[in-house]
Amino acid sequence: MASKMASGEFDEQFLTCPVCMLHFRDPRVLPCLHTFCKECLQEWATKQQPMECPTCRTQGRPGGAGVPCQVCEGKAEGARSWCVQCAILLCESCTNTHRRFPTLKGHQIVTQENLEASEGVPGTFQRKAFCPKHEDQVLTFYCEPCQTLVCVACTVVDHRPGDQHNPVEIGSVAERKKRDLQKLIANVEPREKDVQATLKEVERELFEFPTSADAAIEQATAYFDQLISLLQDRKEEVVSEIGSHRQEVGKCLETQKEAMEFELAGLTSASEFCKQALEHGSDVHVIEVEGQARQRLEELLTTPSDLTTRPSQVVFSEGTAVAEFGDVVTRAGCVRVKVKVDSSNCSVEIKPAVEGFSNVSLLNTVDQNGQLCSVLKDDVTATLTDPSGQAVPTQLQEKGRGLWEISYRPEVTGNHRLEVKVNGGSVEGSPFDVRVQSGDTPVLTIGRWRGSGEGEFSYPSDVAVDMDGNIAVVDRGNKRVQIFDAKTGQSLRSFPVDCEYPRGIDIDSSGQFVVTFVDNVSDTGQEIRVYSQEGKLTKTLKPDRLRYPRGVAVLQDGRMVVADGGKESCLLLQPDGSLIRDIGKGQLQQPFFIALDKSRDLFFVTDSFGFKVFVFDLQGTLQFTFGKRGGNEGEFSKPQGITVDPAGNIIVVDQSGRLQVFGPDGTYLRTVARVRGEFPQGIALTPDNHIAVACYENNRVELYRYK
Structure with missing residues (x-):
């Protein structure tokens, strides 16, 4: 109680x-x-x-x-x-x-x-x-x-x-509870102020809301009235055109009808005259009228009326089908409720920029609860200025709900300023510094010196991009494969490959790592190993004909092409490692790395001592070659790594460090950059358009912007 x-x-x-x-x-x-x-x-x-x-x-x-x-x-x-x-x-x-x-x-x-x-x-x-x-x-x-x-x-x-x-x-007890209540009150007061301020804002928005809705109705009405007016104008044009053609075709047909009726009457009359003369006239009569009848018939036959096809119908063609137009109509006009966005909570991710390349920064727009939300494009502004204060054109595109790409193409190096506003308010941290580098400067470098620690290398020889877009690196001296985030360069994981001298790497269609190994001591130590995505060894292949495997490329069906320096050819192998055919024998001198053009069933192989790139089909037929020894555009100083972009263009790095791009037919297009690292080896193209280069002597991987 x-x-x-x-x-x-x-x-x-x-x-x-x-x-x-x-x-x-x-x-x-x-x-x-x-x-x-x-x-x-x-x-x-x-x-x-x-x-x-x-x-x-x-x-x-x-x-x-x-x-x-x-x-x-x-x-x-x-x-x-x-x-x-x-x-x-x-x-x-x-x-x-x-x-x-x-x-x-x-x-x-x-x-x-x-x-x-x-x-x-x-x-x-x-x-x-x-x-x-x-x-x-x-x-x-x-x-x-x-x-x-x-x-x-x-x-x-x-x-x-x-x-x-x-x-x-x-x-x-009462004093303690009073203190507790006072603390609660102290916590309530800021919230009370926030609620009061928000209440005033909501009341203001509630007051202004009918005006914005009425304005939206007026805009929508004007927009659709314009569409209706355009359709009505087009309708009148088409109907008027049909009427004009109706008169023209009708007049033409009437004229043709009259000419044919006149000709038909003449033919009938002359023909009837001749028939009567033949049937009822005497020989004298026939001889007398023959000349007259001939002249009349010849006149009719030499000036006949035009019997060719005349336009006889006026036909209406839809042009754009009603169903197709209906699809367009359903996309005409878009109604969205403008959400109150807290610009101070929005964020911008600045990515490395390279002069002369298309670059992007990422904007996230969030509401007052911190949730991603869409805003009208007119409510977002992004202004980029170069070091001299000149504006650089920018483009905004919403890639998803609340996710925006700010794209720009700076033409000079140096520190640029990017100012981003949402609903008139500056995003937290704006204006941002955008450092624009030259094309020869790597936008990201992974690894700095030789070592065996996390993120360190000992003679990296090849790179590949896994199914998650991460960079897999063959760390040859440390006998392991390391996986890195392609955007940040952060080390994600690694797994050991307990075999002498891992060399080349590729990813199969199931995401497994296919790695080639070279044993400089034993001829029987050459092999290919397959590792799961977690780095567990799943199978080991030891083809009889394998002598000095380097680069490897895996087809969609599991077959693989291996560049064999010892055989001076490329081996097309079944998924189990059995030989299908030897390709390029007698043509290649020192094949190094391989890239596939799966759309054309072709593969490209760099021949370091031949100073060119050979292109074969999977049947082993040489299609063409390109390049020669030299330092000019389109020439090579011992070509090394090679890869193919989605458009079929071929990217090759040579020993001098030049990253050159060639068209699908081998025509030289441009030079992307000159790699700063020494003795570049395997290369790969990342999903966000960067070329990853394994720099063998410098013990690092460098990423260059690719356009």
Whole structure:
């Protein structure tokens, strides 16, 4: 029962104003002992003269005089005091009697003077709470484990201190709870301010919303009215054209009809004349009319009317089918609700930029809850300026909900400034520094020196791009394959390849790593190993004809082409390693790396000592070659790594470091860059258009922008 005294019902009963139904704000008590907020009573008083209690309609003002005693009902004198616990007004005589009762000695008596001075019930005059179990005992303790208010007697009987009970003096508990409430209030105040500010913003937006909706309706109406007008104009043009053709064709047909009727009448007349002469005329008559009939018939036959086909119909053709036009119409106009975007929470990812290349930075637009959201293109602006302050043209394209590409093509090197705004507000961190490098500067370098630690290399020989777009590197000296994030260069994982001298690498259609190995000591140590995506060895292939395998390329069906320096040819192998055919024997001198053009069933192989690239089909027939020894455009100084872009263009790096691009037919197109690292080996093209180059002597992988 003690817990009931501490319940919310008790608190609400004495803390709620009956008028506003809220907790008391500056409470005031009427002579009838009903309590109300000061403001509520003031407002009530303006409506009620004389003043009446809103609850019981008793007349009187707070702390007013002349109220009868509620015990003797005013028989002795007027009320002079108030018992807080009994909640009744007492005259002086009844007050003295009230104080003499032993069971009422703990009650708090407030005099009329104090009551009037307080203008209500101050905190010191609040009624004491008595224990419901021990009615003469005041609740003075709080049992923490039970979360219950108790009296002194309870601490002796039901809540004796121990393991299960811990009565604490109520004042200290109240102070602690007051501090807790103050902390909560301190936390509430900032939120309250935010809610108030947002409420004002919502009210403003609610006020402006009909205007924007009406404007959208006007724009949509004008847009579709224009479309309707265009269709109506086109309809009138077509109908008018049909009418013109109708007149022209009709006149033409009428003219042709008249000419044919005239010719037909002449032919019929002449023919009938001749028939009559032949049937009924004498020989003399036939001879006499023959000349005349001949002349008439010859005239008719030499000037015949035109019997060729004339336009006889006017036909309407739809041009654009109704169904196709319907698809276009469904895409005409787009309605979107403009979301309030917090520009300070939006973010921009600045990517390395290279002069003369198309580069992109990424913008994420988010709402006030931090969720990606779409915004109107007109609400996003991106301005790029070069070191001299000149503007560089930029383009914005939304690639997905809240994901934007900001593309630009800087023409000079140096520090550029990119300012990005959303809904007129600057994105956090804007303007951003965009460092534009020359084409010969790698946009990303992985590894810095020789070592065996994470992200370090010992003679990297080849690279490939896995199914996730990450870069796999053959770390030859450390006998392992390392996987790196192609965008950041961060080391993701590695796995060992316990065999001498791993050389080339490629990824098969299932995402497995195919690695070639060279044993410089034993002729039987040459092999090809296949590893799962997790780096587990799945199979080992040892083709009989393999002598010095280098680059490898895997076809979609699992077959593979291996450049064999010892055989001076390329081997086309089955997935199990068995030989299908030997390709290029007698033509190749030192084949190094291989690239596939799967769309044409061709493969390209660099011949380091031949200073050219050989192109074969899978049947082993040489299709063409390109390149020769030299330092000019399209020439090679020992070609090494090779790869093919999605358009079929061929990218080749030679020993001098030049990254050259050739068309699908081997025609020289351009030079992308000159690799800074020494002795470049295998290369690969990443999904975001970077060429990864394994720099053998410098123990690093460099990425160059490819356009």
